[in-house]
Amino acid sequence: MLARSEDVEIVGVCDIKDEIVTAYLDACFQAVEKKPVAFTDYDRMLRELKPDAVLISTPHTLHFEHGMKALEAGCHVFMEKPMVTQVDHAYKIAEKVKEVGKIFVVGYNTPCTPPFKYLRDQIRAGAWGRLEIVTGYLTQGWLRNTRGTWRQNPALSGGGQAYDSGAHLLNSVCWAVEQKVAETHVFMDNCGSPVDINSTINIRFVNGTFAAIAISGNCNVRAGSHTAFVFEDARVEIDGWNGQWIRVFTKDGEIEPELETDGPKTPDDNFINAILGREEPRTSPLNGIVHSELMESIYRSARTGLPAKVA
Numbered sequence: 415m416l417a418r419s420e421d422v423e424i425v426g427v428c429d430i431k432d433e434i435v436t437a438y439l440d441a442c443f444q445a446v447e448k449k450p451v452a453f454t455d456y457d458r459m460l461r462e463l464k465p466d467a468v469l470i471s472t473p474h475t476l477h478f479e480h481g482m483k484a485l486e487a488g489c490h491v492f493m494e495k496p497m498v499t500q501v502d503h504a505y506k507i508a509e510k511v512k513e514v515g516k517i518f519v520v521g522y523n524t525p526c527t528p529p530f531k532y533l534r535d536q537i538r539a540g541a542w543g544r545l546e547i548v549t550g551y552l553t554q555g556w557l558r559n560t561r562g563t564w565r566q567n568p569a570l571s572g573g574g575q576a577y578d579s580g581a582h583l584l585n586s587v588c589w590a591v592e593q594k595v596a597e598t599h600v601f602m603d604n605c606g607s608p609v610d611i612n613s614t615i616n617i618r619f620v621n622g623t624f625a626a627i628a629i630s631g632n633c634n635v636r637a638g639s640h641t642a643f644v645f646e647d648a649r650v651e652i653d654g655w656n657g658q659w660i661r662v663f664t665k666d667g668e669i670e671p672e673l674e675t676d677g678p679k680t681p682d683d684n685f686i687n688a689i690l691g692r693e694e695p696r697t698s699p700l701n702g703i704v705h706s707e708l709m710e711s712i713y714r715s716a717r718t719g720l721p722a723k724v725a
Contacts, residue, residue, distance in 0.1 A: 416469065421686050426463045428453040456480060460487040467517075467689060470494060473570035474577065478503040481518075485510045490517040492685045495581045496709070497702025499572030504706040508699035517688045518699055521681045523582040525589050525696040527657030528673035533643065533650055534590045542664065543646030545591065548625040550641030550654045552583045556631030557611045566609050574609030575631030576602075577709060583627060583639060584615075586654045588704050589697070590643065593619040595708045597723045602716040605632050615712055 416422045424443075427450045429435045435452040443449050453459040460468075460483060467490035470480045478498045484491050485507075497520045498504050511518045524530040537545055556575045564570040565578055576584070588595070597618045605611040611631035618624055641654030651661045662671050678684035678693060688695040707724045715722035 416682050416686075419682070419686055421690060423448075424450045425465055426451045426453055426459050428456050428459045430454060456483065460484065460489070465489055467492065467685070471521075473564045473567075474572045475499050475570055478507065481507055482510060485514050485516060485518070488514065488516070490685070490689050492519055492521060492682070493702075494521045495585065496520075496572070496577055496705055497699065498706060499577070499709070501703075501706045501710050504699065504703040508703060511699050517685065517695060519681060519685045519688065519695045520585075520697045520699075520702055522585045522589065522697060522701070523655060523681075524586045524653075524657035525701075526678045526681055526684050528675070528677065529652055529660035529671070530586065530590060530657045531677060532660065532671050532673050533652060534592070536650075537590060537592070537643075542648035545623050545643060545645050547644040548587050548591065548623065548641065549627070549644070550583060550587065550625075550639070551628040551630070552580060552637075552639045552655055553630040553633035553635075554579055554637045555634040557605055557607055558632075558634060561607075566607050568609055571609060573709065573713065574604070574607065574611055576610050576613045576615070576629050576712060579631070580613065580627075580629040581705065582656075583629065583641070583654045584708060585701060585705055586641065586657070587617075587625050587627065588708065589701060591619055591621075591623055591625075593621045593623065594704055595711060595724050596620045597721050598708065598711040598715050599721040600712050600715040610713075610716070613712070613716070617708070
């Protein structure tokens with residue numbers, strides 16, 4: 415995506431093994447005349463190239479270290495989800511971003527989509543009264559498809575399906591509601607894996623909105639997702655995974671929402687445009703903080719079998 419932008423020059427790529435970097439260059443930059451420099455040492459890449467921006471898509475538990483180093487090197491940062499896997503790390507990232515004054519976005523699927531932008535605008539405006547309940551699900555064959563990878567290694571992933579694919583659905587809810595989480599009550603099943611696969615998650619936000627989310631990682635049919643936002647005077651059904659469709663039902667029946675046509679199309683677009691001063695970032699470290707606090711309470715509730723309050 416970034417390589418296709420006229421505003422971007424990719425100057426370097428880095429991974430832990432030469433063969434991985436070489437394979438990536440061969441797959442993605444065959445038609446590029448000036449190929450990026452390959453590195454297996456992240457610190458060296460930052461030191462020698464002095465890039466303007468860094469995209470971090472390493473295993474989840476490494477995000478904090480790699481993000482802090484990039485910010486300390488004076489780089490704007492695009493961080494793949496989840497931002498980090500510890501609450502204290504989320505707050506430290508936010509403090510560092512404020513200190514260095516750089517753009518920092520998190521690569522969630524839906525914040526740059528017109529349906530979710532429309533939904534959040536209506537929630538902010540109170541267009542349909544109070545938002546009372548959110549319900550949604552995500553189903554994938556995640557257990558089978560990620561077996562043998564770092565995603566099922568807790569030391570690298572920080573968690574399972576809820577922290578991986580589930581991060582998109584959970585952030586879609588948190589991004590639209592724009593409230594911190596007060597409490598969760600969760601049931602989880604690892605299905606024989608070292609990490610969580612199936613989850614049912616009940617959430618109470620600080621403003622009293624309830625959410626009930628089911629995340630399935632052992633459904634070996636085509637992936638599916640559906641989310642509904644229930645207001646006093648409306649119900650909005652929306653694609654909570656990719657934000658590609660929306661249906662709005664009011665007291666007058668189904669209505670056609672007026673969706674933006676000139677906004678960013680992807681998180682990558684938004685990142686580039688924010689750096690160039692063309693638009694505001696759609697995500698920020700605050701989203702990472704809310705998500706980290708949510709996940710900490712989710713796993714605490716799953717361990718204890720009791721509701722878990724966010725400290």
